[in-house]
Amino acid sequence: MELTLLGTGAPDGLPRPSCPCAACAAARGPWARAATSLLVDEALLLDLTPQAVLAAARAGRALGAVRQVLLTHPHDGPAVELPAVLPPAGRVPDGQVLTLISGHRVRAVPMDAPGTGYEVSAPEGERLLYLPPGAAPSGLPERVEAPYDMVLCDIVGRPDALARLRGAGAVGPATEVIAVHLDHDAPPGRALDRRLAAAGARAVPDGTTLEVGGDRTASDVPRRVLVTGGARSGKSLEAEQRLETFPDVVYVATGGHREGDADWAARVGLHRDRRPGAWRTEETCDLVDLLRADGPPLLIDCLSLWLTDAMDRVDAWEGARWRDGGETALRARVAELVGAVRATRRRVVMVTNEVGSGVVPATPAGRRFRDELGRLNAAVAGECEEVLLVVSGQVLVVRG
Numbered sequence: 001m002e003l004t005l006l007g008t009g010a011p012d013g014l015p016r017p018s019c020p021c022a023a024c025a026a027a028r029g030p031w032a033r034a035a036t037s038l039l040v041d042e043a044l045l046l047d048l049t050p051q052a053v054l055a056a057a058r059a060g061r062a063l064g065a066v067r068q069v070l071l072t073h074p075h076d077g078p079a080v081e082l083p084a085v086l087p088p089a090g091r092v093p094d095g096q097v098l099t100l101i102s103g104h105r106v107r108a109v110p111m112d113a114p115g116t117g118y119e120v121s122a123p124e125g126e127r128l129l130y131l132p133p134g135a136a137p138s139g140l141p142e143r144v145e146a147p148y149d150m151v152l153c154d155i156v157g158r159p160d161a162l163a164r165l166r167g168a169g170a171v172g173p174a175t176e177v178i179a180v181h182l183d184h185d186a187p188p189g190r191a192l193d194r195r196l197a198a199a200g201a202r203a204v205p206d207g208t209t210l211e212v213g214g215d216r217t218a219s220d221v222p223r224r225v226l227v228t229g230g231a232r233s234g235k236s237l238e239a240e241q242r243l244e245t246f247p248d249v250v251y252v253a254t255g256g257h258r259e260g261d262a263d264w265a266a267r268v269g270l271h272r273d274r275r276p277g278a279w280r281t282e283e284t285c286d287l288v289d290l291l292r293a294d295g296p297p298l299l300i301d302c303l304s305l306w307l308t309d310a311m312d313r314v315d316a317w318e319g320a321r322w323r324d325g326g327e328t329a330l331r332a333r334v335a336e337l338v339g340a341v342r343a344t345r346r347r348v349v350m351v352t353n354e355v356g357s358g359v360v361p362a363t364p365a366g367r368r369f370r371d372e373l374g375r376l377n378a379a380v381a382g383e384c385e386e387v388l389l390v391v392s393g394q395v396l397v398v399r400g
Contacts (some may be wrong), residue, residue, distance in 0.1 A: 005204060007037045009216075014183060026188040037052060041102065046118060050080055068089065094109070096108050113134050113136060126213030131161060136366075137165065144170045145167050147170055149175065163247045178204060179201050198241075229391060230354055239301065248280070250290070250295065254300065294345060334379065
């Protein structure tokens, strides 16, 4: 089955008309996107957009052989003129199946928002799933029979849609995931590529033709990622976004409770409210056992609080105790953690703090913590496929 993406943008396109934002200003050339529209084997058109004929011509395709035009979502803008070469556009009721004269079979998939998703099966058996903007499948079975060959969905706007599909087995390691309905809320340029790669997905320019079900290796998602940065830099949000398309994530909070500290409780609540409801939280500093066990992805936030606990346990804050075995005991704990990161089979994203670039701490204990955190960060980074530095909410790729 051959699929041509006549457009890959949001319904208003990218850049949005008359929008002055930075993302729209950067959406030029290959990053400019018309509203999403898919041409399947030149026989089926999913979503009719303005200038569809011109878009097809630019992609080297014709619409004269199209036998069916299906819409996925309500169109709130000005009326779209139906080209004379196309049959009338319509929508298939949820759950119903439409068989085309070309041999393609289309099933309407119910959504949790206004719109209809379509599962398209080719005569040769390849299967794709196309979802409307801002929507995720509703009523998925606990486990589907087989994963799709390709899924096209609004990954930036509804990352939980991909998580649901993964949880049900509809997206597997060999499923090609393509981001569509891209709007100015998506990060521009290479930042979008990096974010989508973390989800096992990618974006393609308008006019790209893809072979559904062709030879494809499993997506290369980094298994170990370290995210570092200063206070309030956005590092925790970046770490959370890297796992929001995966189901059953375990969020490991190393900070624990602080009785009577209202500010700390507010910080914890902010993080909790931001996380997907399906994630499970474990408040612990015993990271080694978690890393050694099999299970869903881990998000560890953060290593600096783990180090604080580790220094508490070996009484490393006081100078005499540090010299009398505290240093040796702490280094053993760090080595055990680094070894567990090296050997883990789980996907893991770790957050830490970058404290070595600021004011030199006034106390020996503070300087000791700064030095040991720098050593810990360097050792863990050495075991990660990807290391990210977050500055003012922007991500710099240090490694990977």
